[in-house]
Amino acid sequence: MAKLTKEEVKHVAHLARLAITDEEAEKFAEQLGKITDFAEQLNELDTTNVKPTSHVLPIVNVMREDVAQKGLDREVMMLNVKEQEAGQVKVPPILED
Amino acid sequence: MTLFERSSKELQEGLHSGDFKIADLTNEAFARIEKLDGDVQAFLALNKEKALEQAEEMEKVPFEQRGPLFGLPIGVKDNIVTEGLETTCASKILEGFMPIYDATVVKKLRDAGMITVGKLNMDEFAMGSSNENSAFKTTKNPWNLDHVPGGSSGASAASVAAGEVPFSLGSDTGGSIRQPAAYCGVVGMKPTYGRVSRFGLVAFASSLDQIGPITRNVYDNALLLEAIAGVDANDSTSADVPVPNYVAALNGDIKGLRIAVPKEFLGEGVGEAARKSVLEALEVLKGLGATVEEVSLPHSKYALAAYYILSSSEASSNLSRFDGIRYGFRAEGVKNLMELYKETRAQGFGDEVKRRIMLGTYSLSAGTYDAYYKKAQQVRTLIKEDYDKVFENYDVIIGPTAPTPAFKVGENIDDPLTMYANDILTIPINLAGVPAISIPCGFENGLPLGLQIIGKHFDEETIYRTAYAYEQATDFTKQTPQIWEVK
Numbered sequence: 167m168a169k170l171t172k173e174e175v176k177h178v179a180h181l182a183r184l185a186i187t188d189e190e191a192e193k194f195a196e197q198l199g200k201i202t203d204f205a206e207q208l209n210e211l212d213t214t215n216v217k218p219t220s221h222v223l224p225i226v227n228v229m230r231e232d233v234a235q236k237g238l239d240r241e242v243m244m245l246n247v248k249e250q251e252a253g254q255v256k257v258p259p260i261l262e263d
Numbered sequence: 264m265t266l267f268e269r270s271s272k273e274l275q276e277g278l279h280s281g282d283f284k285i286a287d288l289t290n291e292a293f294a295r296i297e298k299l300d301g302d303v304q305a306f307l308a309l310n311k312e313k314a315l316e317q318a319e320e321m322e323k324v325p326f327e328q329r330g331p332l333f334g335l336p337i338g339v340k341d342n343i344v345t346e347g348l349e350t351t352c353a354s355k356i357l358e359g360f361m362p363i364y365d366a367t368v369v370k371k372l373r374d375a376g377m378i379t380v381g382k383l384n385m386d387e388f389a390m391g392s393s394n395e396n397s398a399f400k401t402t403k404n405p406w407n408l409d410h411v412p413g414g415s416s417g418a419s420a421a422s423v424a425a426g427e428v429p430f431s432l433g434s435d436t437g438g439s440i441r442q443p444a445a446y447c448g449v450v451g452m453k454p455t456y457g458r459v460s461r462f463g464l465v466a467f468a469s470s471l472d473q474i475g476p477i478t479r480n481v482y483d484n485a486l487l488l489e490a491i492a493g494v495d496a497n498d499s500t501s502a503d504v505p506v507p508n509y510v511a512a513l514n515g516d517i518k519g520l521r522i523a524v525p526k527e528f529l530g531e532g533v534g535e536a537a538r539k540s541v542l543e544a545l546e547v548l549k550g551l552g553a554t555v556e557e558v559s560l561p562h563s564k565y566a567l568a569a570y571y572i573l574s575s576s577e578a579s580s581n582l583s584r585f586d587g588i589r590y591g592f593r594a595e596g597v598k599n600l601m602e603l604y605k606e607t608r609a610q611g612f613g614d615e616v617k618r619r620i621m622l623g624t625y626s627l628s629a630g631t632y633d634a635y636y637k638k639a640q641q642v643r644t645l646i647k648e649d650y651d652k653v654f655e656n657y658d659v660i661i662g663p664t665a666p667t668p669a670f671k672v673g674e675n676i677d678d679p680l681t682m683y684a685n686d687i688l689t690i691p692i693n694l695a696g697v698p699a700i701s702i703p704c705g706f707e708n709g710l711p712l713g714l715q716i717i718g719k720h721f722d723e724e725t726i727y728r729t730a731y732a733y734e735q736a737t738d739f740t741k742q743t744p745q746i747w748e749v750k
Contacts, residue, residue, distance in 0.1 A: 178625045182620045183586070213641035218640030
């Protein structure tokens with residue numbers, strides 16, 4: 167299970183939306199392989215019937231009254247947007263010709 | 264020397280008696296930064312103009328309306344958003360990002376009358392143990408500039424240790440407040456998960472992250488935690504548990520306190536000096552009337568692996584928002600949207616962040632989810648149960664904060680696993696969600712060592728009481744690095 171191939175790293179990079187060169191894929195395959203090797207030690211523990219913990223506090227749902235509150239102004243929201251037009255965010259083409 | 268050798272109490276006395284004004288304290292911070300930051304490299308952005316304006320305004324507030332932190336300067340870690348003051352998480356991907364609101368803790372600092380003087384360097388997105396993963400600069404340890412200040416809140420600890428500011432805020436996901444506090448010889452508290460609102464803290468691992476105070480003494484630390492703690496409608500994971508008057512617990516009395524010392528915290532991998540300083544501290548605490556017994560936290564050795572899987576998994580999801588579209592860096596010369604995402608993230612993130620995003624993505628993907636992510640969550644349960652069991656019979660758990668003092672800049676940067684091992688003593692505490700403090704307890708070759716005091720959920724009071732009693736019986740928090748002598 168542990169060793170990651172260069173191809174696996176490239177696939178993971180694609181899922182994570184990271185451009186990656188051949189050289190980088192090789193470097194990361196080695197480094198990530200060491201980390202996943204190290205993580206294998208968790209298999210020494212028998213965790214049958216152990217509940218997973220995703221959160222340490224016994225909080226389930228936090229409710230509030232459904233009352234409309236004023237949000238941030240659009241002008242303020244657009245402050246950090248690099249490309250925009252008429253109050254809209256601009257992006258490159260989603261589909262190619 | 265500097266006005267900042269004074270504690271918050273002494274600073275308030277000086278303000279009241281007219282020895283100096285609020286603006287003098289603000290100016291002192293900027294003067295110290297100007298003198299020392301060329302060496303220490305702690306600050307990424309300064310808030311000079313607004314801070315001085317604020318100081319002038321605040322001078323008009325009558326003394327009887329001022330709290331114990333009123334008018335005092337503070338530095339804020341750069342993953343906590345500050346309206347109108349650049350916030351980058353020390354990442355190229357957020358270069359130039361101007362927050363449009365304040366984090367809840369920043370609002371609370373303002374309500375307490377504190378003055379934010381600037382933003383503090385860190386490991387990129389809080390991923391790292393040395394500050395070497397910053398995209399902008401490497402902060403240095405004020406006790407020895409060849410050494411790292413620790414991380415990820417390295418500059419939060421270094422700026423306080425250097426006397427640039429008397430207070431700072433850091434954040435702690437696996438030790439990021441406590442380990443740098445230990446390395447820099449200052450006091451750093453990671454509160455109980457949920458004690459402090461995370462609203463406006465740029466998320467790394469949401470089930471582990473917690474904001475906390477870094478100061479030069481225990482009293483000031485307790486004051487600052489009280490100011491920032493409490494439930495917040497903007498953070499549904501903040502806990503609705505009353506915030507006590509922490510400083511009222513600081514009476515020096517720890518008679519009958521039951522201290523547990525886990526044998527796993529003094530065993531393999533822990534340096535001789537760190538071990539010895541903890542044993543000496545336990546003798547001091549015994550002398551004050553505490554009882555000390557050895558216990559076992561049998562799953563400690565699995566914490567590091569579980570932590571890297573869980574924190575990286577959460578990070579891979581949290582950091583998906585950095586896509587170059589709504590804020591931050593955007594790659595140029597791309598053909599389509601997919602390329603925009605990929606190139607922006609490839610050029611904007613550093614290697615450590617990429618490693619963790621990929622580790623997290625891998626751990627969460629079909630085929631590995633059960634073997635990695637779910638397994639790590641189950642191990643987290645076992646670790647938490649270890650702590651629950653010990654706390655049935657003891658008030659605090661004590662051990663070293665880190666296995667060694669600060670290492671040299673460059674020493675571990677090419678070996679992620681060795682770098683991660685610096686956090687073996689702090690990580691389990693985040694997985695269990697309990698609070699813990701690091702306070703100075705000795706030196707090795709002129710570099711500080713830290714004592715870690717761990718408490719029950721929401722019992723920061725007992726931690727502070729213990730830390731204060733120890734501080735009063737020793738003189739480690741009174742020592743300052745040579746850099747203080749700079750004219």
